[in-house]
Amino acid sequence: xxxxxxxxxxxxxxxxxxxxxxxxxxxxxxxxxxxxxxxxxxxxxxxxxxxxxxxxxxxxxxxxxxxxxxxxxxxxxxxxxxxxxxxxxxxxxxxxxxxxxxxxxxxxxxxxxxxxxxxxxxxxxxxxxxxxxxxxxxxxxxxxxxxxxxxxxxxxxxxxxxxxxxxxxxxxxxxxxxxxxxxxxxxxxxxxxxxxxxxxxxxxxxxxxxxxxxxxxxxxxxxx
Amino acid sequence: xxxxxxxxxxxxxxxxxxxxxxxxxxxxxxxxxxxxxxxxxxxxxxxxxxxxxxxxxxxxxxxxxxxxxxxxxxxxxxxxxxxxxxxxxxxxxxxxxxxxxxxxxxxxxxxxxxxxxxxxxxxxxxxxxxxxxxxxxxxxxxxxxxxx
Numbered sequence: 435x436x437x438x439x440x441x442x443x444x445x446x447x448x449x450x451x452x453x454x455x456x457x458x459x460x461x462x463x464x465x466x467x468x469x470x471x472x473x474x475x476x477x478x479x480x481x482x483x484x485x486x487x488x489x490x491x492x493x494x495x496x497x498x499x500x501x502x503x504x505x506x507x508x509x510x511x512x513x514x515x516x517x518x519x520x521x522x523x524x525x526x527x528x529x530x531x532x533x534x535x536x537x538x539x540x541x542x543x544x545x546x547x548x549x550x551x552x553x554x555x556x557x558x559x560x561x562x563x564x565x566x567x568x569x570x571x572x573x574x575x576x577x578x579x580x581x582x583x584x585x586x587x588x589x590x591x592x593x594x595x596x597x598x599x600x601x602x603x604x605x606x607x608x609x610x611x612x613x614x615x616x617x618x619x620x621x622x623x624x625x626x627x628x629x630x631x632x633x634x635x636x637x638x639x640x641x642x643x644x645x646x647x648x649x650x651x652x653x654x655x656x657x658x
Numbered sequence: 659x660x661x662x663x664x665x666x667x668x669x670x671x672x673x674x675x676x677x678x679x680x681x682x683x684x685x686x687x688x689x690x691x692x693x694x695x696x697x698x699x700x701x702x703x704x705x706x707x708x709x710x711x712x713x714x715x716x717x718x719x720x721x722x723x724x725x726x727x728x729x730x731x732x733x734x735x736x737x738x739x740x741x742x743x744x745x746x747x748x749x750x751x752x753x754x755x756x757x758x759x760x761x762x763x764x765x766x767x768x769x770x771x772x773x774x775x776x777x778x779x780x781x782x783x784x785x786x787x788x789x790x791x792x793x794x795x796x797x798x799x800x801x802x803x804x805x806x
Contacts, residue, residue, distance in 0.1 A: 532716060536696065563717065565717075567719065568677075568738075569738035570740055
């Protein structure tokens with residue numbers, strides 16, 4: 435029973451590690467895509483293909499569309515975090531007001547600016563849309579490194595278990611099934627928790643992923 | 659060069675992950691490199707300065723709070739988490755050594771500048787850059803300060 439509990443825990447930790455590693459890769463892609471899209475919009479506005487106002491509107495939309503596009507590639511926890519990010523309530527007015535005050539001082543109003551000054555505000559909105567948070571990026575990189583370390587450790591334990599088993603073939607099947615079941619159960623549990631708790635609830639989804647992973651790994655281990 | 663009532667940004671440095679600014683806190687104050695892209699406020703506290711800056715990424719903002727002295731950056735805390743967007747952070751001085759601000763829009767914080775460093779409490783979204791002791795005592799508004 436103790437060995438089974440340890441196996442279940444290892445499957446759950448490996449599932450979390452796999453999800454963190456995957457989400458870090460998606461985050462890197464997100465960083466690159468929003469930066470490239472903002473640069474492309476700035477070039478289009480400078481060359482006259484788009485007005486600065488259009489470029490700013492596009493830029494505000496692009497953050498959400500990029501999140502949407504990458505959502506299918508993230509884990510349930512990553513998806514819940516992305517949904518929370520989308521629900522942040524930033525809109526055209528708040529962004530224009532923010533950059534009007536930043537560029538022209540406290541109390542300045544966008545509708546009282548000249549056309550040239552308004553263009554400067556729009557340009558700032560476009561540039562800002564291409565920036566990601568350095569602390570969050572660093573957090574994801576740390577999570578990825580930690581996750582990769584745990585995966586290597588878990589594989590090491592599996593290799594050891596197979597090497598010392600009386601029937602290495604059967605042990606290899608068991609190791610693969612329990613760990614694979616844990617990962618699949620974690621994803622399914624997280625997705626189910628997302629349905630129950632609604633969008634943008636990463637803590638609830640994280641708990642769901644953990645419980646789902648543990649139950650799946652435990653269920654699979656009963657077959658061996 | 660960007661200038662505020664008590665500070666001047668003299669120079670910007672854009673690095674891949676950690677933008678920084680060279681800031682002069684007062685006409686006769688030192689000029690120091692601090693993290694961030696935009697200074698929100700600088701408050702003079704005795705012979706020190708408390709600087710609030712952000713990274714100018716409104717969709718996913720980072721707030722930097724730095725304690726500065728003539729010797730340099732003596733303490734620092736960063737606030738950032740997934741989905742913490744900001745339409746603008748407005749730090750306020752509540753008392754001589756107590757400050758308040760809202761970030762993200764739904765969360766109100768109280769910051770007390772302690773006389774001496776005290777152990778920090780881990781909090782979601784609060785990054786201490788490896789420090790276990792800090793004079794920047796952070797807590798949710800309405801609750802007691804992080805440290806005595």
